[in-house]
Amino acid sequence: MLKRLFALSDQGSKDLNKGIAATTLSNICLIIPSSLLIMVIWELLNVISGESSGISEYIPVFCIMTVVLFIIVFCTQWLQYNKTYTVAYEESANRRIVLAEKLRRLPLSFFGQKNLSDLTTTIMGDCTALERVFSNALPQLFGTIFMFIITAIGLLVMDWRLGLCIVIPVPVAALVVFAARKAQAKAESANMDAKRAAYDGVQEYLDTIQELKSCSREEEYLAGLEKKLDYVVKCSFRNEIAPGAATTTAQFILRFGLVAVLLVGGYLVAAGSLTIPMFILYLIFAGRIYDPFTSCFMLMAEVFSSLVSVKRMKQIDATPEQTGSNVCNNKGFDIEFKNVHFSYNEEPVLKGVSFTAKQGEVTALVGPSGSGKSTASKLAARFWDADSGQITLGGVDVKSVEPETLFKNFAIVFQDVLLFDETVMENIRLGRSGATDEEVKAAARAAQCEEFISRLPQGYQTNIGENGSALSGGERQRISIARALLKNAPVILLDEATASMDAESETLVQDALSVLLKDKTVMVIAHRMRTVANADKIVVLDDGKVSEMGTPQELMKKNGLYAHLVALQRGK
Numbered sequence: 001m002l003k004r005l006f007a008l009s010d011q012g013s014k015d016l017n018k019g020i021a022a023t024t025l026s027n028i029c030l031i032i033p034s035s036l037l038i039m040v041i042w043e044l045l046n047v048i049s050g051e052s053s054g055i056s057e058y059i060p061v062f063c064i065m066t067v068v069l070f071i072i073v074f075c076t077q078w079l080q081y082n083k084t085y086t087v088a089y090e091e092s093a094n095r096r097i098v099l100a101e102k103l104r105r106l107p108l109s110f111f112g113q114k115n116l117s118d119l120t121t122t123i124m125g126d127c128t129a130l131e132r133v134f135s136n137a138l139p140q141l142f143g144t145i146f147m148f149i150i151t152a153i154g155l156l157v158m159d160w161r162l163g164l165c166i167v168i169p170v171p172v173a174a175l176v177v178f179a180a181r182k183a184q185a186k187a188e189s190a191n192m193d194a195k196r197a198a199y200d201g202v203q204e205y206l207d208t209i210q211e212l213k214s215c216s217r218e219e220e221y222l223a224g225l226e227k228k229l230d231y232v233v234k235c236s237f238r239n240e241i242a243p244g245a246a247t248t249t250a251q252f253i254l255r256f257g258l259v260a261v262l263l264v265g266g267y268l269v270a271a272g273s274l275t276i277p278m279f280i281l282y283l284i285f286a287g288r289i290y291d292p293f294t295s296c297f298m299l300m301a302e303v304f305s306s307l308v309s310v311k312r313m314k315q316i317d318a319t320p321e322q323t324g325s326n327v328c329n330n331k332g333f334d335i336e337f338k339n340v341h342f343s344y345n346e347e348p349v350l351k352g353v354s355f356t357a358k359q360g361e362v363t364a365l366v367g368p369s370g371s372g373k374s375t376a377s378k379l380a381a382r383f384w385d386a387d388s389g390q391i392t393l394g395g396v397d398v399k400s401v402e403p404e405t406l407f408k409n410f411a412i413v414f415q416d417v418l419l420f421d422e423t424v425m426e427n428i429r430l431g432r433s434g435a436t437d438e439e440v441k442a443a444a445r446a447a448q449c450e451e452f453i454s455r456l457p458q459g460y461q462t463n464i465g466e467n468g469s470a471l472s473g474g475e476r477q478r479i480s481i482a483r484a485l486l487k488n489a490p491v492i493l494l495d496e497a498t499a500s501m502d503a504e505s506e507t508l509v510q511d512a513l514s515v516l517l518k519d520k521t522v523m524v525i526a527h528r529m530r531t532v533a534n535a536d537k538i539v540v541l542d543d544g545k546v547s548e549m550g551t552p553q554e555l556m557k558k559n560g561l562y563a564h565l566v567a568l569q570r571g572k
């Protein structure tokens, strides 16, 4: 049950069960010395009340047994530590790896719908929350419950009337904590949402600080952020209230056990159906037996809260993956779109698109903003799967190929370049790990990077800062092009790859590309018609449909949308 509830691995589930068994054993061993002490008191009380004439010879034996039991406790606690703490960290580390692996196989549509900081919280925060539950809460909780059941049986057998007085408050109190679990889960979810919104706010503030300053909106933005942070405090408080109220009530109910033993025991002693030593024995038990439940109820609350984390992990786990064959038996690298339809969240973007981007040719996708150009190019690389129709690479349906295998055939340059806080050399080498320094430099030369790299303080070994903050937009794009060239994949997708460059740099990069991209399938997306003027084929997209297709010359003659876009940019 625990395995299913907490989505544990086979090993994790086995180890957790061992941890619970060790905790139970340790708790039982801990209570036995108390029982022996009680038996000694029992003997003394019998002597005082005159029911026994002398101190039993068993007392030294009890003392030796106590010492032996403490040794056993030491061993079981070591076992408990070994099987809970170490295993909990292993389990959560494995869980993070499994989640990261899962994310790797999910379609990009999943990331579009999910908030990225939510995912980070799930991988880091939720796993840490569960670490505590496995290492501490669950073994202690079950250990206490099993120990109570064993003790309760003993108490009921000795005297069922006082036994019931002690036992009954426990399930009642546990029910109170259990009943509060929904309110608790709600408060926990709200708390997580509030924290995530505040985290996003801080992140957005840092990302957009330049724009906020330039629009003099910083103060206004910070006021909004302050509200979000205040809300986090409120939610955190509410999140404490729900389990706090339940556990306090539960502890209050437990105290009725002692009162009940006092009242019922007093009555039974007065009625002559209970001996005074037995009465004192139950009073001692009633005073001590509830102690572990104080922390136990808090642990119960913690376990219920952790179920919110488990739910979020299960949601990721249940998301269907993009699957496919590990081999791609394509014949050549023509990319063919056959009546492709695609929607983002039910909103149609491509409406029956058909065209072929031939190997050895440059195919340009042009059209008004939002017409679906980037979407079409990303569908070719299986960032998403088409809703209907087919996209083939060398005759193989891209949907039938596992994304990583398919991706080996693609090199992509986007307008929004992502660079790492690393040296120029390593940022370019990302295109092909294992490439030699000379190969990296050759790719950089082809992408017209040499000139600006030579101006950097340590040349190729210069660290370019977070996302290449030390470089201009055009320079970052050239690094990204160098990276794609180094990958040397048979299909190249250039999505506004030269948009941040000045006309002179763009021409230089294009000249270099035209030699290097020979025999490859090249799909170019550009808003500047000048960029695509030398393309072999132009596909004009308009509102998700192909409105015209042909060479630049044919389309100019046709005097349709392409000619109109060219004229607009020439200012005619």
Ligand SMILES: Nc1ncnc2c1ncn2[C@@H]1O[C@H](COP(=O)(O)OP(=O)(O)OP(=O)(O)O)[C@@H](O)[C@H]1O
Pocket (backbone or CB within 6 Å): 112, 344, 345, 349, 367, 368, 369, 370, 371, 372, 373, 374, 375, 376
């Ligand atoms: N991840 C996404 N989730 C939801 N809608 C999206 C997503 N990406 C794009 N869209 C929407 O799909 C439509 C087509 O977008 P796409 O980026 O393919 O157009 P485009 O022709 O490349 O535009 P542009 O020239 O401005 O880059 C737009 O209306 C856009 O808002």
